[in-house]
Amino acid sequence: MFANRYTALVDACSLVSIWRRNLLLSLAEAEFFRLRWSQTILDETERALAKLHHQRGNADGDARARKAIAAMTKAFPEAMVDDFAQLLANPLGLPDPNDEHVIAAAVKTQAQAIVTENISDFPAELLGRLNLEARTADEFIADTIALEEGLAIPAIRNMRLRLKRPEMDASDLLRSFEAHGLFETVTVLTQHSGSI
Incomplete structure (x- = not known):
């Protein structure tokens, strides 16, 4: 790709x-x-x-x-x-x-x-x-996702589904990203929260 x-x-x-x-x-x-x-x-x-x-x-x-x-x-x-x-x-x-x-x-x-x-x-x-x-990392990740959102969102969804301790839904994941300073990444991902 x-x-x-x-x-x-x-x-x-x-x-x-x-x-x-x-x-x-x-x-x-x-x-x-x-x-x-x-x-x-x-x-x-x-x-x-x-x-x-x-x-x-x-x-x-x-x-x-x-x-x-x-x-x-x-x-x-x-x-x-x-x-x-x-x-x-x-x-x-x-x-x-x-x-x-x-x-x-x-x-x-x-x-x-x-x-x-x-x-x-x-x-x-x-x-x-x-x-x-x-x-x-925040700039790079946000720009990488924006490059091809249709392919990046499933990759991030797969990442979320691998989480076991604790398991997280999309809103939990985005809150964790934001709490760790990934603001640009969250801005890009928020519009796709239903698919993450």
Whole structure:
């Protein structure tokens, strides 16, 4: 479908939120875009997930985080970007030097977008020179759904139906998205709530 022409590298900060992650993975599974990440991104995601679980009092937080990452890598084995270390030899001068690996992986895989919540860490002028853009998960998801709503809505409905603890109806799901800051996504989906 669309995956043949658009590649998005997803940063750890967009993978930590369960709702952002579920929506991104559901749309990637439906072949709206080619999903990419690196081992560094997955390691950061795993650490952040483990920390969240521990903060919530889950003693098995490390195991839960490992399980989530294992499920992601099993579902999307083609998403892994590697062999980009040579691109790190010439830093780009990002506001946060620890984000250099994100751009290096995006360049290596010829991504068109970096999906991240840290937009200010990826200056548009610098990314433009690399034919990249940075988008928040909310912007990216909303635009992806709007691209072909007739195909995206069933993918999101399937995602909702997979939820077991707790099960959710469409209005519950949209409220959860909104509570987690996915305002643009909710705006696009509200008109389709009867089909989700």
